[in-house]
Structure formats: structure tokens, C-alpha cells
Amino acid sequence: MKAEPQPSVPARMTDRTDRTRLIASATRRGKGRRPVAPPIERASTLLNDTPGAMRDDSQGPVYGIEDLSAARELRDLLCDLEGAADAWLVPSGLAAVTVPLTALLRHGDEVLTTDALYGPSRRFLRRHLGARGITTAFHAAGAATDDILAAITDRTRLLLIESPASLTFEMLDVPALAAACRARGVLTVMDNTWASGLAFKPLAFGVDVSVQAVTKYVAGHSDLLMGSIAVADPKVGRAIAETLEDLGWRVSPDDAWLALRGLRTLPLRYLEQARSARMVADWLNARPEVAEILYPALPGAAGHDLWARDYAGAASLFGVVMRGGGEAAAHALMTALKLFGLGYSWGGFESLITHETGQLSGRRWPPVLAGQLLRLHVGLEDPHDLIADLESGLAAWRAALS
Incomplete structure (x- = not known):
């Protein structure tokens, strides 16, 4: 095997390795005496000193649903790992796939994806989106890039990528697909759980939305459910952030803390x-x-x-x-x-x-x-x-x- 996962990363990231940065964020100075890991804040209500402060976002979250210390640090680290402008946490890996699709697709749109797609993602496309006037077209698993691009129609709004694909591990030429889709005005969402934002960084290769099941490698201990969504373009991110706000989906502070601990290693x-x-x-x-x-x-x-x-x-x-x-x-x-x-x-x-x-x-x-x-x-x-x-x-x- 290769020595240590160190793929090409965006210029905004430092020349330190992922291995170093994921730990250095915990030990950086200038924050006074503190524990290595942030505290677990179990809170729905957040109290204020004055009435005027109650809606002052500059003082931090105004309500517990807006993510507290552990979740915010986890999001920051995932942004760094993915080379993202923003990242969000959702209650499962499946939700990490379904939220961007919900946010970015509208009645009459079509999704193009692999025939080897993860079963629950396939079910969501068929059952939930299908009932709302969004159709799905499939390409053969492991199809050539030109064959996938030939399947794009005037209604194709989004290409949902798995590489490697579920169960049979077919690979796709993600950089070529991302570039061609961008030229055609087609959005790309990639389930990158297999690479975990470490061995492959979709945003650096032109993908619009990178998602993964934090449940798996990031958490690393088979004891929680979580997903993450990362974007490089704030315009794409705005639709996702608003959808999460409308759905009210967040993760618990305890789970965020456990996932943050797993991410360090x-x-x-x-x-x-x-x-x-x-x-x-x-x-x-x-x-x-x-x-x-x-x-x-x-x-x-x-x-x-x-x-x-x-x-x-x-x-x-x-x-x-x-x-x-x-x-x-x-x-x-x-x-x-x-x-x-x-x-x-x-x-x-x-x-x-x-x-x-x-x-x-x-x-x-x-x-x-x-x-x-x-x-x-x-x-x-x-x-x-x-x-x-x-x-x-x-x-x-x-x-x-x-």
C-alpha cells in the first residue's frame, strides 16, 4: 500500500498533513487553560444577560439546535479535511445523501446515477423523490465516462456519484465527470464514505457536494449514527443550509463529541x-x-x-x-x-x-x-x-x- 493518504488538496489548506492538522487544531494556543476536547454541552435553552442579546448571533448560537461546541468544532475539522467552505452534520449517512438531493432538486428534474447505487439511496430516489415529480435515470456500473455523459438529457439536474460503487466497487473517472457536468450546468454530489474525505477529496476534483457516513470511518467505533455534507461553493451551500434549517435536522452533542474524538485518529x-x-x-x-x-x-x-x-x-x-x-x-x-x-x-x-x-x-x-x-x-x-x-x-x- 502507499505510505500515508495525502492527495492533492486546495491551495487554501496548509502544507501540513491531514494527520497533523486533525490533532493540531486541539492543541493550538491562545484560548487559555482548557481541556483538550471541547465540553459536551447538553442544552436546548441558552440564557442571555439582556433582552437585546437574545437574538444577537455574534454571541454564538441562540438555541441548542444551532450546534454547540463539539458539533461546531467537528464541522470546522470536516471543512478543513474536505477543503470545504462549509460543512453540516446530519443524523445518518443516508441523510447526508438525501438532504442535498432534497435541497437541489425540483419537480420535473432528473437525477442520473449508477445502477450499483447504495440501496437506501436508491429507495429514496424511487419512493420519496419519485412521488414528487423527480425522476431517476441509471447508467451501468463502471460505465465509461462518455457513456455516462451521453445519458445526460435536458432534464438532468444532478449526477449522483459513487466511486467505488456499493457492493461491487466499480470506479468512475470522477474528475472528468465533474468537469463535464459543470460545463453542462449539471450539479454533482458524491458519496465519498469509502475514502472518508482522506484518501480522495471530491471538492478538490470539481465535485459540488461531498457527503459521507460519519457513522463509519470518522466515528470509527461502531457506536453512533451521523453523516456530513461539505461544499466548496457557498451558493450551493445556501440551499443545503436552508433545507436543514427547515427540516430541523441536527445531531446530539454527545454524538458530535464521539465523532470528533474518532476524527482525531x-x-x-x-x-x-x-x-x-x-x-x-x-x-x-x-x-x-x-x-x-x-x-x-x-x-x-x-x-x-x-x-x-x-x-x-x-x-x-x-x-x-x-x-x-x-x-x-x-x-x-x-x-x-x-x-x-x-x-x-x-x-x-x-x-x-x-x-x-x-x-x-x-x-x-x-x-x-x-x-x-x-x-x-x-x-x-x-x-x-x-x-x-x-x-x-x-x-x-x-x-x-x-
Whole structure:
């Protein structure tokens, strides 16, 4: 793997690395004696000394819904990480996707997106926006840039990007798509959870809105739900800020504090888990039971060239296509594992495995795979122990087949 995630960043950011800046913001001087982390302020009502101060924004929030110390510091750090003019926090990663779509789309507009789109995002497009006169068009997962651009019509208002895509990890040429969409007056929103604002910075490559599930790598401990939305252009941001104000969506001070704590160590966890994931992926890739590893960071994998050009690191999440088999064999493998938890989400400290073949049936163009699809998230356990655990799982797989 590459040394440390350090992609190109906007000129407004310092030459210090993300790893340094995320910590240095806590230790900067000039604020008097204080704790390293901001206090958790649990408050709805904020008191004032005079009637005239009650609506004076210069003195800070006037009501608890406007974000207090921990949330404001978290937003500032996410702005720095993303190279953003502003960033907002919402109660889940899904909300980070749905809020910009709600803010930026109107009746009669069309969204263009990948057929491999995250299932809940797809459901929102179909069920919520569809009922409000906003249509969705899909392009094939991993389609060429020219083919995606050819699908843009006069009604296309927004391109929703996932790269890598959910479950099958197809890569797109994001800089080329962002530039072409901007020239056509089409907005771009990118779900960047896999790169976590660290290995890839969408705003620096021309994307209008960068969103991610803070639930995953930023929080890092599988103990909270949150999303973030970041923009470089204040004009785009105004519509998002007003939508959040109208919806009344904010996060709790306790969750903001936990996410802020996780963000400080994000670069180290991300890098270490990527190293372990590469070891596990290399080992699985050499196994006769495995037909293919879906992981752009792996040389020879689909999308590797784009990943190597644009990304400075990789998440520890990848797909494993087994050679044949059925659901019973996949479940036997999963049951035999002792170190991999059976649960959804990822980005935490623990390793996880899920069986994803069934989710592919909802696509317009489901991929043709050589066998069952498993998704692995590699945590902070010793990778050699994880490999030994997977050896037991593969033995159970072979036994189920025989």
C-alpha cells in the first residue's frame, strides 16, 4: 500500500498533513487553560444577560439546535479535511445523501446515477423523490465516462456519484465527470464514505457536494449514527443550509463529541486497516475457492488504474466473489468464522462479513459473477489471525460443497 493518504488538496489548506492538522487544531494556543476536547454541552435553552442579546448571533448560537461546541468544532475539522467552505452534520449517512438531493432538486428534474447505487439511496430516489415529480435515470456500473455523459438529457439536474460503487466497487473517472457536468450546468454530489474525505477529496476534483457516513470511518467505533455534507461553493451551500434549517435536522452533542474524538485518529486507523486489508485480499486472491477480489486498490482488479491515479489510500472494505457455491455454502463459511462479526456497516475497529448476492437482484443490469458475493470489512485485529480465521471459513465452504 502507499505510505500515508495525502492527495492533492486546495491551495487554501496548509502544507501540513491531514494527520497533523486533525490533532493540531486541539492543541493550538491562545484560548487559555482548557481541556483538550471541547465540553459536551447538553442544552436546548441558552440564557442571555439582556433582552437585546437574545437574538444577537455574534454571541454564538441562540438555541441548542444551532450546534454547540463539539458539533461546531467537528464541522470546522470536516471543512478543513474536505477543503470545504462549509460543512453540516446530519443524523445518518443516508441523510447526508438525501438532504442535498432534497435541497437541489425540483419537480420535473432528473437525477442520473449508477445502477450499483447504495440501496437506501436508491429507495429514496424511487419512493420519496419519485412521488414528487423527480425522476431517476441509471447508467451501468463502471460505465465509461462518455457513456455516462451521453445519458445526460435536458432534464438532468444532478449526477449522483459513487466511486467505488456499493457492493461491487466499480470506479468512475470522477474528475472528468465533474468537469463535464459543470460545463453542462449539471450539479454533482458524491458519496465519498469509502475514502472518508482522506484518501480522495471530491471538492478538490470539481465535485459540488461531498457527503459521507460519519457513522463509519470518522466515528470509527461502531457506536453512533451521523453523516456530513461539505461544499466548496457557498451558493450551493445556501440551499443545503436552508433545507436543514427547515427540516430541523441536527445531531446530539454527545454524538458530535464521539465523532470528533474518532476524527482525531482517522488517518492512523484508516492506514493501518488498509494495510491489513491488502494482506487479507492478497491471501484470498490466491485461494482456489475464490474467483475474484473486488478491490480497486488491488493490482489487476477492475478500476485499479483510476484508483492509483486519483486516490492516496484505500478503505479496508472489499468484495469476495467465490467460485460457484450457493447460499448454504456462503452461510457455512460465515458461521465458521470466529473473528469476523456478522453485521452491517463498516469502518469500525472490528472485522465484519456479510453475504450480498441477494442485493444484486435489485439492479437493472445485475453483474454476472462466478459465484456468491461476500463483503469483508477488515478491522484492527492482527491480519494473520484474520487469515487463520478465514482458513477455517474456507474449510467449512468446501465441506458444504461436498
